[in-house]
Amino acid sequence: MREEDSNWFAKWEDELPSPEELMPLSQTLITPDLAIAFDIRNPNSPNQFHPPPPTLNQNQINNVNTAANSPQPNSSAEFDSDLGGTGGNGAAGSGCGSGLDEPARTLKRPRLVWTPQLHKRFVDAVAHLGIKNAVPKTIMQLMSVDGLTRENVASHLQKYRLYLKRMQGINNGGNGGGGNGNSPVGLSGSGVDTAMDRLFASAPVPAHFLRPNADHFMPYPPVSMQVHHPQIAVQPPMVGHGPQLQQQFRHFGHSPTNGQFEHPFLGRQSQQQQVQRIGASIHGNDNDHHGMPASYVEDMESATAANGRKVLTLFPNGED
DNA sequence: TTCTAAATAT
């Protein structure tokens, strides 16, 4: 009896995992998957990254990274290649530089840092869904970023809505109540400029987000929507006449009234005006790109359509 | 279950 007990104990003890096999109490706050996703390097660990996780859209992340790494006049440049490595690690302290090879299951979810790249993805998702349908779960699914939770998105959405609300106030009342309603979304002159504001400003807020009755307009132009290079020819993807054209205007969120249409970034203008403004952006004749972030301009310049024309892809990183 | 606003934690 007693001998059996001691045998059992010895056996049990023998089967205990070695210290190397034990999951450390302190773990990295950024999961390997997330680290891969956002190209976060841990200075403490020389580990190289593993191949990207299956669900992660690595191409899009890479695109985003490239855009962020090249110097831009845009304010987003200050976020630069720092893709969240700053704040993320501090919380748990105890920097146990665990050289884990297998995905470390974090005991507590790491504090997510919303980088401009991640936020842009968020905005793209919201824009794609339309404000009406943009709820955390759907947004999360559309973003398809490994490790991103519904709670993360819900929290961010909460802040983003507050931001939009504030921007609406600025655009409607606070800003002298301009009549054309095409002011690019930004904080210039508002006096509000927190880090969060800069983050939100780093991705363009589609103009129709700020319309009180935004659901009158269909969501965002689909990914496939492209505008040809203005210098050569601007052909918004509107074809046809009469009801057909109107339908398309509605579909793309454009207002067909008075021959003007609603550009997601530039607001309501005649096509001619938009041609000029976009053209100026491309050729560096304006600095703020009328609300379009530099990454978009860069995409505009780099993208080339099959027919050789340069194109502006409204969803440079989008899927569809 | 999920969303949202508010409270709480870091």
Added chain:
DNA sequence: TATATTTAGA
């Protein structure tokens, strides 16, 4: 203090 997470009520 700013921002992310958690909680609680709908």
